[in-house]
Amino acid sequence: MKIVCAPDSFKGSASAGEAAAALAAGAQQVFGQAEIIQLPFADGGEGTLDALLEAWGSQAETVEVVDAIGRPTTARFGRSPDGRTAIIEAAEGNGLPAVSDVPLQPRRADTYGVGLIAAAALQTGAEEILLCIGGSASTDGGTGLLTALGAQFLDAAAAAVAPGGEGLSRIASIDLTGLHPRAREVRWRIAVDVDNPLTGPRGAAAVFGPQKGADEHDVVALDAGLTHLSGVLAEHTGTAADDLRTRAGFGAAGGIPVTLVSLLGAEVVPGSTMVAEAVGLAEALTGADIVLTGEGRLDSQSLAGKVVDAVSSRAPEDAAVVVICGGLQLSPAECRAAGITAAFSIADGPADLARLQARAAQLIEDTAAHACHLLARR
Known part of the structure; x- marks a missing residue:
């Protein structure tokens, strides 16, 4: 089992590195023997x-x-x-x-x-x-x-x-x-x-x-x-x-x-594209069974050359691509059309933004573990 964790930052909440570590920790809870690669990512903008x-x-x-x-x-x-x-x-x-x-x-x-x-x-x-x-x-x-x-x-x-x-x-x-x-x-x-x-x-x-x-x-x-x-x-x-x-x-x-x-x-x-080449994204994704990516908000802009698009478009065809995000504004049909297996919001109930930001890393880890439990039953 090979799992690649390649998220963008969750702006104001977690850096790309912190998000990658949280995704990896969640995956580790379920797939303890897997090879888990952390690859903080960005789209050339802030971060x-x-x-x-x-x-x-x-x-x-x-x-x-x-x-x-x-x-x-x-x-x-x-x-x-x-x-x-x-x-x-x-x-x-x-x-x-x-x-x-x-x-x-x-x-x-x-x-x-x-x-x-x-x-x-x-x-x-x-x-x-x-x-x-x-x-x-x-x-x-x-x-x-x-x-x-x-x-x-x-x-x-x-x-x-x-x-x-x-x-x-x-x-x-x-x-x-x-x-x-x-x-x-x-x-x-x-x-x-x-x-x-x-x-x-x-x-x-x-x-x-x-x-x-x-x-x-x-x-x-x-x-x-x-x-x-x-x-x-x-x-x-x-x-x-x-x-x-x-x-x-x-x-x-x-x-x-x-x-x-x-x-x-x-x-x-x-x-x-520039960041993908610089960090060796294509090489890291080779042979991946599960790809975990994410960002603060998953919407139509995410599919226009942003991090989620870059990761999902380069993932192996048979890999499960899961997006962990703050705000989820794409329908299941839009996700599937973009090559995304599933997307999950880290919000665990009614809460204001400040409260979610303060707990972002833990929420990312918990949501990644939840997603991996579902994948383990495939």
């Missing part, structure tokens, strides 16, 4: 750094950076056991929660702090950087990140433009002579979980700008800035500007992908 560190058995490294409005802070990044791959959560350097203690500055906020993390990762000798870009406070098209790595975005007078989205419309040229010597040597992969284009009604400014404090005037200005940036990048690289403005996923995190793809040759990939 991916911690999930990979737990899966790799690695410790985070800390670096002095700045937040999205330039205030000194610290940030973490991780490295694979062989040191070849570095994992960065961009929100460690440009996250919205870190600047929510002051009035939001949607035009000023930038990604310079993310670039400082990347520079530290490059200094370690990493050959690949996995960049997870959710939760940002910025809409600067990734220009701050490249600036921290030595690039210059210059106006018509050859002076550096203002940081953040504010300066995008003034960019006349790009100077890469001072770029970090390893920035274009490493492989960059950017994890995204949205398909929004860079500009327009579904673009970075229009859809995500209001979450970052942008009013309607800011949205117009930021969208115009990103449109202008795409034109400058197109001229610099020989790419079609329309392609940069409309490509799916380029609107993620204030447009970070457009500059990194154009200037560093970065790849944009679904976050769950």
Whole structure:
């Protein structure tokens, strides 16, 4: 008997590692002689750094950076056991929660702090950087990140433009002579979980700008800035500007992908795919009899490239795939159509969210044991 426990975090309740341990403990109660593999998982969004560190058995490294409005802070990044791959959560350097203690500055906020993390990762000798870009406070098209790595975005007078989205419309040229010597040597992969284009009604400014404090005037200005940036990048690289403005996923995190793809040759990939490769999900699932996965809420979004979808779609055809979750919003028919054998909520009766969160790990373990008892009778 082989059992694989590969859950996402239960946000606000249990990390992916804690959830995996709880699932394993529940399975152990029933299948004491089974091979039980714990594989904390994530979809490239919040919690991916911690999930990979737990899966790799690695410790985070800390670096002095700045937040999205330039205030000194610290940030973490991780490295694979062989040191070849570095994992960065961009929100460690440009996250919205870190600047929510002051009035939001949607035009000023930038990604310079993310670039400082990347520079530290490059200094370690990493050959690949996995960049997870959710939760940002910025809409600067990734220009701050490249600036921290030595690039210059210059106006018509050859002076550096203002940081953040504010300066995008003034960019006349790009100077890469001072770029970090390893920035274009490493492989960059950017994890995204949205398909929004860079500009327009579904673009970075229009859809995500209001979450970052942008009013309607800011949205117009930021969208115009990103449109202008795409034109400058197109001229610099020989790419079609329309392609940069409309490509799916380029609107993620204030447009970070457009500059990194154009200037560093970065790849944009679904976050769950990137994490699956990094932790060896396919190998772990080979020969599995039972696959236990889960997340805070199982709904239609779970089936669109999130953790549950990534795990269930890679599980062996004859394996029982069981989802343990907080909120269960899919019907049995929807679960079966998605390759899920069964789904169980950890809620054991009427209770408010705070009470369930406080007992989450134990509830996950108990529910996993319940599911395994049912499977043992098959």
